[in-house]
Amino acid sequence: MKILLLNPNTSADITQLMLGVGQRAAAAGTELVPCTAARGVPYIATRTEAQIGGAVALELLAEHHRQVDAAIIAAFGDPGLFAARELFDIPVVGMAEAAMLTACMAGRRFAIVTFAQALGPWYEECVRAHGLWDRCAGIRMLDDPFRAVSEVGTEKEDLLVELAKQTIAERDADVLIFAGAPLSGLAERVAGRIPVPVIDQVVAAVKQAEALLALRLHKATAGTYRRPGAKPTTGLPDALAARLEHRDY
Template identity: 50%
Template sequence: MKLLIINPNISRDVTHLIESEATRSIYPGTELTLATAPFGVAYIETRAEALIGGYAALQIAAEQHAHHDAIVVAAFGDPGLAALREVMPIPVVGMTEAALVSACQHGGRFSVIAISQRIQAWYRECITAYGFAERLASIRALDEPLAHIGRVQEDQGERLVALANQAVEQDGADVLILAGAPLAGLARTVATRLPVPALDGVTCAVTQAQAMASMEIAAPVAGSFALPPEKPCSGLGPALARLVGRQPTDT
């Protein structure tokens, strides 16, 4: 089995964190291909940035999905996930959806621990869109500027653990989601310091991607996730044009 794991932001330090945690979560024989967005922002925390990240993920998937069995979108908020499922012939799993499903299998209510205050509104919208709003106990987030996105765990690890404990003690969380690719691996590191299960989105997504690939379910040929209708397109790279318009571009 071979998984394509896409980091929709431009931080290669974050890609390394994703790779380290994903490597711990794969079955024997599973191979990983890691890809970092060629354009965009260092980390995604707004709707606009998520839209850019989704386009980057779509472009990477179009160019690299061949010879892979599943795709993981390795950013909380799942930029481009629905669009990818619409055009990809293989399963596509997002960190957020995977973590939310897993959290609901471990307890009644969950809290999300995030890296910035600004990110909260978008996270809440994503959780609501997935239908899990009633299970959300809280979102607690760091309130300090991030010096370096690749060192959040080292710089803010103690603060993140404190927020997680507050979510349990004050908000009634049965499960914790340590959200975002910059926190990949942290749940495993601090598990013994938390009184309830702590989930890592990378772990959840990689595990579910392997399970979905193993099911060998055919891609849809009808319904809203069937391939888009053929139409002329312009300005897209050849790989993406073949998926979206399936017509030659004029570039």
């Protein structure tokens, strides 16, 4: 099976980081196909940037969905996820949703720890959008500058571990998620230093995508994720326009 690993920001280094983590977790026969946004921002941290990233994700899915069996939107806030599920026939997994649902199977309440203050409001809205706020013990963020976003997981590793321990103790969390694409792989390195299960967002997304493919689910023809009817478009990239207009591309 082929799974598109779609990074809706412009940091190719982060795409490669996630690809390495995902490939180590993937089952035999699963191929991850990396894809990085050609326009946008280096990492998504605000509602505005998430809207931009979601639009870019739809454009990239329109270009690649016929060449893959499933796709992962590889940004923790899941930009464009609900729209992608509406528009495309393949399973589309959000990295945040996959991590949180996996955490819900490992404990009663999960905590989220991330690397920048700006991410907090967007992540809270993401948790609420997925209907999981009652299962969330809290979201905690570092408040330190970092040198390079692609290396923040290594640079701030000890601080992130300490923040995770504090959050678990103070918020009565049963499971911990390190959130944000640049923190991919951190769980694997530090799980032994944290007293509860630690979920890696990329690993969870890859395994959830594999599970959905194994279930052989068909595209909905009713309900909220049915494909919208055809509509004319103006000025959109041709692949996305074709998908919206119900024509071949």
